[in-house]
Every structure is written in C-alpha cells, then in structure tokens.
Amino acid sequence: MSAVVETLPLFPLGTVLLPGASLPLHIFEPRYRQLTIDLVTGTLPGKQFGVVAVREGWSPDDGRDGLHDVGCTATLREVRRLPDGRFDIQTTGDRRFRLLDVDETAAPYLVANVEWVPDDEGDEESDLAPLAMAARAAHRRYCTTAWRQQGGGDGEMPAELTEEAASGVAGPELAHILAGDCLLPLSDRQELLEQTCPMERLQLIRRSMTREAVLLGELRAVWAPSVKFAVEHSLN
Structure with a gap:
C-alpha cells in the first residue's frame, strides 16, 4: 500500500x-x-x-x-x-x-x-508493563535528583504521570510523557521521536534518564543547548 x-x-x-x-x-x-x-x-x-x-x-x-x-x-x-x-x-x-x-x-x-x-503493531500493554515500571523508576530518580540539586526537596510528579501510575497503564505514549519534563540532549529526544517500537522507546527513555540522573548527582550538570540554538531558534 x-x-x-x-x-x-x-x-x-x-x-x-x-x-x-x-x-x-x-x-x-x-x-x-x-x-x-x-x-x-x-x-x-x-x-x-x-x-x-x-x-x-x-x-x-x-x-x-x-x-x-x-x-x-x-x-x-x-x-x-x-x-x-x-x-x-x-x-x-x-x-x-x-x-x-x-x-x-x-x-x-x-x-x-x-x-x-x-507505531509498529504487535506490542500489548501487558507486555510493556515491566518496562514501563522500570522507566517510571528511572524518571523518579532523575526528578528527585534534579529537585534536590535545586534545593526543592522531592517535588511533585506531573499530573499525567500521577494518572498513569494510578491506572497502572503502560501505554505506548508513556515514554513521551516521561520525557516531557526532563532536560535531555536533542539527539536523545530525536531518537525517542523516531522510535516506532513502544518497547524500544521505553528502554531508550529509561537509559537516558538513568544516565542524566548520574550526571546530575555526580557532576551537578545537565545537558543544555548551545547558545546559538537557545537564543536564536527556541523563540523564533
């Protein structure tokens, strides 16, 4: 077709x-x-x-x-x-x-x-559940580390994530929701956007947030766009 x-x-x-x-x-x-x-x-x-x-x-x-x-x-x-x-x-x-x-x-x-x-067809939400749990845990570690670095305590989870956690739904869109409030490199976000397998997408976001949480905790640093892109193109 x-x-x-x-x-x-x-x-x-x-x-x-x-x-x-x-x-x-x-x-x-x-x-x-x-x-x-x-x-x-x-x-x-x-x-x-x-x-x-x-x-x-x-x-x-x-x-x-x-x-x-x-x-x-x-x-x-x-x-x-x-x-x-x-x-x-x-x-x-x-x-x-x-x-x-x-x-x-x-x-x-x-x-x-x-x-x-x-998205590719074939993955059931039940198949995504273990990966979704691991991705949520990585996201919470990332957020907790970021909040502590900023002196803000543990903070609160976004409403979308609270609803997801309460319902227990893994959902193919979960990786996008998790990435929504995280400062990830453009290359990571682009790879996440291009990935059409929900299982692979959850693995990608888990790895990215685990890596960024380590950087935040050990180096007290987070990825940031170059000055050129931050000034010229994010506002446009």
Whole structure:
C-alpha cells in the first residue's frame, strides 16, 4: 500500500517536539508571523504545523539538509497577539511525520510533503508493563535528583504521570510523557521521536534518564543547548 502524503507548513526549531508535549512559542520573525496569521484565519486548515528539529551545527536557513527527517505536528491551542504584531502561542504535539520533500518558494515559510509515522503493531500493554515500571523508576530518580540539586526537596510528579501510575497503564505514549519534563540532549529526544517500537522507546527513555540522573548527582550538570540554538531558534 502506498503511504498517504500530506502537506504541512514547517517551523524548524532547535528542539524536538514530542507527541503530547506542550510547546509555547514567542513569534517575532515575519515569516512565522505570517504562518500564525494563516493558521488563525483558516488559510491553512486544521490549525496544525510541523515542528522539525534543526540538526546541531546547522541553521533553519540551511534548507532541507539542515533538518532532521522526522518531526511532530503542533496543534495551535491559544494565540495572543501583541501590540507590535508579535504573537505568543501555545501548542501541543500531536502526530509524527517524515519529511519527503521541502518547498522553499511556495510561501514565506517552508512547506513540506510528509508521510505519517505510526507505531509498529504487535506490542500489548501487558507486555510493556515491566518496562514501563522500570522507566517510571528511572524518571523518579532523575526528578528527585534534579529537585534536590535545586534545593526543592522531592517535588511533585506531573499530573499525567500521577494518572498513569494510578491506572497502572503502560501505554505506548508513556515514554513521551516521561520525557516531557526532563532536560535531555536533542539527539536523545530525536531518537525517542523516531522510535516506532513502544518497547524500544521505553528502554531508550529509561537509559537516558538513568544516565542524566548520574550526571546530575555526580557532576551537578545537565545537558543544555548551545547558545546559538537557545537564543536564536527556541523563540523564533
């Protein structure tokens, strides 16, 4: 069967958006102001655009070669227009996609043909339960270490995780939820996004959080993006 190809406006960023994660953005570049207007007015239907991470060492202006192959759609939830024409928007990650080709001339912003990236079939939630328990434990160790480093005690778990733990559901989306409030390297988050096997995804997030908890505890250090990406591309 041939894959379904759809067209998405693109917003390259120096971060990886995961399904279910919140992403606030401050929009000031003219091309992304126009993108926001097109989404709000319905010129672009569905109020969705594609967030794709810029490869480290590249910039959004480097074109297709500077972008990772797999991204995630962002659904527009709230929009606040500022007096000078800038926007503050709230979005939520939804569906993963793979870039097929990118058009740099169709609009002020990039437009891409994409195909959706579903999870592999076959894993039952009961099969995921042991891995989910180990991943939750690694996440709690990471969070506890981070809170203590900041002098905040043990803190509180995110509401999504409290609900997950109470229900006992492993769920294929659990790894994305666990990663949502952790400072992980872009490469880890991109690998997590691209992974289509829920079992492998849980193993990935467990290993990543275990490693980062050790770094926090022993070195009192956590991964941070380069100044270039933190300043220029996370706000855009």
